Amino acid sequence: MFTGIIETLGEVADLKKEGGNLHMTIATPLAQELKIDQSVAHNGVCLTVVSLDETTYTVTAIEETLEKTALNTLQVGDQVNLERAMILGSRLDGHIVQGHVDQTGVCTAVDEKDGSWFYSFEYDPATKNPTIEKGSITIDGTSLTVVDSARNSFSVAIIPYTYEHTRFNTYTVGTVVNLEFDVIGKYVAKLMGS
The missing domain is CATH 2.40.30.20 (Elongation Factor Tu (Ef-tu); domain 3)
Structure with missing residues (x-):
């Protein structure tokens, strides 16, 4: 669950198609604070961190996600709105956001x-x-x-x-x-x- 309060912007560093999946590598200082399996919203789409280093991390969007969202329009160098999942007990500054694009x-x-x-x-x-x-x-x-x-x-x-x-x-x-x-x-x- 998210709040819709953007933490930071990331930059698309790499895009790799594999079958119906798209692996997106995002460059951001936030990468240092992430861990594998963590949920991060990318332009409102909740995706799971599958790999990372000190300056970048990678997430994978499946074909259904690409068909229903604008992630398939991203290009290397584009900015991406980023928000980590909310911490239970924190203030809800925005509104209840699921990270499931309609x-x-x-x-x-x-x-x-x-x-x-x-x-x-x-x-x-x-x-x-x-x-x-x-x-x-x-x-x-x-x-x-x-x-x-x-x-x-x-x-x-x-x-x-x-x-x-x-x-x-x-x-x-x-x-x-x-x-x-x-x-x-x-x-x-x-x-x-x-």
Whole structure:
């Protein structure tokens, strides 16, 4: 389980395909604090550390993960939002994030407004994933509050700290992102539909 509060950015150092799997090597000072079998969220996708050294570590994404997320768009040199699993008993600064991406979305607008940024996203409504104004959404692992909500789109406001310390400063119209919708909202929506 995660909180959606990004700890640091990593850089994709190597990508290796093996059958339907993708082995991703990430360069980050965080590597010194990791261990084999530890869960780390990569742009919101929970993956297990399978090898490491002092400056890099490697995780493996299976074919299903690659089909449902934007990890398959990563290239060597790209930045990745990183968060280690939360420690039981710690503060929950963001919201409950599972690291299980529901689907991808596409950035449709980026607007700067007096030192902050508003980003708009669209997603396939066929999955019936809900957003509500002032509700929570996770974009590439970052816990955010929905500003505007529609059937298959929403927007979020980004403060300068988040802009500078996450991948948001690289997003442009057309950028594909990982979306994890609020777990409580998903359960309520499923119960109401039953």
